[in-house]
Amino acid sequence: MSQSIASETELKHPGLRSSPERLLFVLLVLMVGVFVFSLFLGRYPKLGFMPLKTLRDDQLAQRLLFNLRFPRLITALLLGISLSAAGNVFQMIFSNPLVEPGFLGVSQGAAFGAALSIILLGSSAVTTQTMALVFAFVGLGSSYLLARRIRFGGWVLRLVLAGIVISALFSSGLGVLKYVADPLSELPEITFWLLGGVSHVTWPDVRSILLPLLLGLFVIYRMRWRLNLLALDDTISFSLGLAPGRERSLLLVAAVVVTAAVVSVAGMVGWVGLMVPHLARRMFGANTRYSTTGSMLIGGIFAMLSDTIARSLLTGEIPLGILTSLIGALMFILLMISQKVRVIE
Amino acid sequence: MSKVLLSFEKIAFAYDINGRTVLNELSLEVEENTVTAILGPNGVGKTTLLHLALGWRLPQRGQVLLDERPLDSYSRRELGQWIGLVPQHEHVSFDYSLLEYVLMGRAPYLKPLAMPSRKDKELAAEALRAVGMGDMMHRRVTALSGGERQLVLMARALAQQPRLLLMDEATSHLDLGNKLRLMEVVQNLTREGITVVLTTHEPEVAASIASHLVLMRAGKVEHAGPIEEEFTGERLTVTYGVPVEVSEVSGRLIALWGHENQHRKRDRNAE
Numbered sequence: 001m002s003q004s005i006a007s008e009t010e011l012k013h014p015g016l017r018s019s020p021e022r023l024l025f026v027l028l029v030l031m032v033g034v035f036v037f038s039l040f041l042g043r044y045p046k047l048g049f050m051p052l053k054t055l056r057d058d059q060l061a062q063r064l065l066f067n068l069r070f071p072r073l074i075t076a077l078l079l080g081i082s083l084s085a086a087g088n089v090f091q092m093i094f095s096n097p098l099v100e101p102g103f104l105g106v107s108q109g110a111a112f113g114a115a116l117s118i119i120l121l122g123s124s125a126v127t128t129q130t131m132a133l134v135f136a137f138v139g140l141g142s143s144y145l146l147a148r149r150i151r152f153g154g155w156v157l158r159l160v161l162a163g164i165v166i167s168a169l170f171s172s173g174l175g176v177l178k179y180v181a182d183p184l185s186e187l188p189e190i191t192f193w194l195l196g197g198v199s200h201v202t203w204p205d206v207r208s209i210l211l212p213l214l215l216g217l218f219v220i221y222r223m224r225w226r227l228n229l230l231a232l233d234d235t236i237s238f239s240l241g242l243a244p245g246r247e248r249s250l251l252l253v254a255a256v257v258v259t260a261a262v263v264s265v266a267g268m269v270g271w272v273g274l275m276v277p278h279l280a281r282r283m284f285g286a287n288t289r290y291s292t293t294g295s296m297l298i299g300g301i302f303a304m305l306s307d308t309i310a311r312s313l314l315t316g317e318i319p320l321g322i323l324t325s326l327i328g329a330l331m332f333i334l335l336m337i338s339q340k341v342r343v344i345e
Numbered sequence: 346m347s348k349v350l351l352s353f354e355k356i357a358f359a360y361d362i363n364g365r366t367v368l369n370e371l372s373l374e375v376e377e378n379t380v381t382a383i384l385g386p387n388g389v390g391k392t393t394l395l396h397l398a399l400g401w402r403l404p405q406r407g408q409v410l411l412d413e414r415p416l417d418s419y420s421r422r423e424l425g426q427w428i429g430l431v432p433q434h435e436h437v438s439f440d441y442s443l444l445e446y447v448l449m450g451r452a453p454y455l456k457p458l459a460m461p462s463r464k465d466k467e468l469a470a471e472a473l474r475a476v477g478m479g480d481m482m483h484r485r486v487t488a489l490s491g492g493e494r495q496l497v498l499m500a501r502a503l504a505q506q507p508r509l510l511l512m513d514e515a516t517s518h519l520d521l522g523n524k525l526r527l528m529e530v531v532q533n534l535t536r537e538g539i540t541v542v543l544t545t546h547e548p549e550v551a552a553s554i555a556s557h558l559v560l561m562r563a564g565k566v567e568h569a570g571p572i573e574e575e576f577t578g579e580r581l582t583v584t585y586g587v588p589v590e591v592s593e594v595s596g597r598l599i600a601l602w603g604h605e606n607q608h609r610k611r612d613r614n615a616e
Contacts, residue, residue, distance in 0.1 A: 095438040222458040229452050233435060238401050240505065241425015241453030286439035289460060
């Protein structure tokens, strides 16, 4: 009896000043705060917060807030949540802290599809998104098929190799497309898409990706503790009663679906999926029960803040992908040179 | 004779269809509530045999029965509750605390979407205490030495509460103190009705904790039976292909092998 009382205190995390649940709650509050903050911050009528009086009286202000900023902010939020959650899934499943959600040919495939659509099918947003989505899965599918045919190495190594090669193929294809693209009309559009951003996002865009996003995020969120076990060797997770192949595939598909959906509307927004899970593991430890949720919240906050800076800092728009890469890479450097973080064991 | 818990029936196994046959016409029965040690030279198929018992590898011919049912008639979760594995080595890429790591042993009792409960945490903590790591639950797994990690892997298997425990070279990196502790843990398991099958390269470990001994050679079981009948110099000499003598010292069986220390021999001759 005394033993179980002793374990009451032992089981708590002494390393964290507060419990992981409390820390998650703080992040959630912070995320809601950033959302409201970003909604009202901007350059209309002048740089700063929009006064409530303006919102009440000015029809243009209402349209700006609800039809432009709102869908854009929601997309930034979903983008941050999705890429970070997917990044965490990829890093755990491949037992490799340096992979990011697009690396199995998904990102390069989507980019190639979007560029192909811009050149062949004109610049309709719907066709570009559809083509990006289709080619994201073509990229994933070819990586998978190639990995199955490689005759050496373990499954994870083969997938990584195949992903690198397929990405390189699509990226050279993209180079060809950029070379033949009309430098005045098509090339800027491709470039803009490649830099990534949510400035053009409207309500229909949000609606079109909402279902796959929520479905994929649901799977990742609910299986988050299980993800721990899929980071172990196959033999071990098998001995613990899992069907590692099946469960891993389910989580990978969920991660790729949310990534592809986000990339199809927002283009290539880099470094979110790579850096945020590291930050989350730094705060919560490796246990995916907390680091997955933590990644989602930090990712949402990070993407919303980046997008707010992107549209407010200059009178013109800074492409979101440039900002996230810049901030992400800088933070990653900080994480790497600071103590207690092992990027590679 | 007590009930047979695990039996291999004329197993043939090769990793590659055209490759070398690892196991050939292998048959073996493991009785309930025993500790069976498998001895044999490197590459003889000891680990493969454990993987077959686990259901992780499937034999090309023959079948494995657990509690008189073929392995493939068990669901994944059911088998996870039945059999635990302590691997020889495990790569850990991420910074888990010992408690979080051992908690993973509870997976077979949890549905895919479920989270471990407080009860699961207590069982994990208890398992850590059983291997003598109760006071370091919040240390990082990545900061442990190889031997300490083996104890953590053992604790995870204990948290799994299996009826059959497979241990692959589980004592190989342990110092003398920890080796003794682990051997005591294993012997206590049989009192709780857990059957243990272990592979080892240390005949002394087998001699001190096993009730039964299996000697493997060339993909087959050469001899199997109670330890006092099988643990002889003659048998071990054939198994390893080097001269082995077995002596009894203070009531324990000791295997002596190889040459006398050359330096000591020279010194003695000089005298």
